Amino acid sequence: MQLTERARNYLSTLKRDPAWITAAAAAEKYLSKYRLTDSGRLLHIQQQYSGYTFTEYENPDYTVRLRFLSDVIIAKNKKIYYTTVNGKAAFAMDNGKETPDYLLTEDGAIAYYDDEAYTHFCLYESVEVMIEILALEKAYRHYVTAPVKDLQITDLEAFKNNMHRQYSFLKECSDSIQLYxxxxxxxxxxxxxxYDDAYSLHIRSIGNYYSDLILKQFMEDNLYI
Incomplete structure (x- = not known):
């Protein structure tokens, strides 16, 4: 997935820790011991994004450090945290710490372990979607955030088609977990x-007047609980 210009510009504003940048051949050789079906996705992420720290603009406590492989890990053949998520190999995103907060699956998704549900959940289907969302939120940080609302969606495809007819779909920011x-x-x-098998509505607008218009439309469509 190619990043949009907005996401590339956002990425250029972030510092990248060179300690977590490696030669492609060395990273490929290191990952070969895990016998992955295809290490290409992880190698791409390592080369393009390892060393970056991503933080939500409105919530600085929410930080994702992508520190996947380093020359030290490879040279000393150190083990990194490894598990499986939905049948896919998954590694710690931040191998600079012992206990991982987030996991990176072999197909590039970002997941986490929920202590209450005793299972893993996916946050983003790709690193690129996360970057696109963070770039979008930063670009529109001056917008007013409306209260989050629960939604009643019984037919997702019909809902999406209805939304597509009314609003411009942001494909680069969307996956099965979030739609923009x-x-x-x-x-x-x-x-x-x-976890709750439920949908929620998040709106950011120039002003409350505009978010209220959207909420009114959702209520008329019997989507807003």
């Missing part, structure tokens, strides 16, 4: 919570 649309005045996100 945009208007001239708003950023609309519909997020899926796998």
């Amino acid at each position: 649309w945009q208007t001239d005045f708003d950023i609309i996100c519909v997020a899926y919570n796998a």
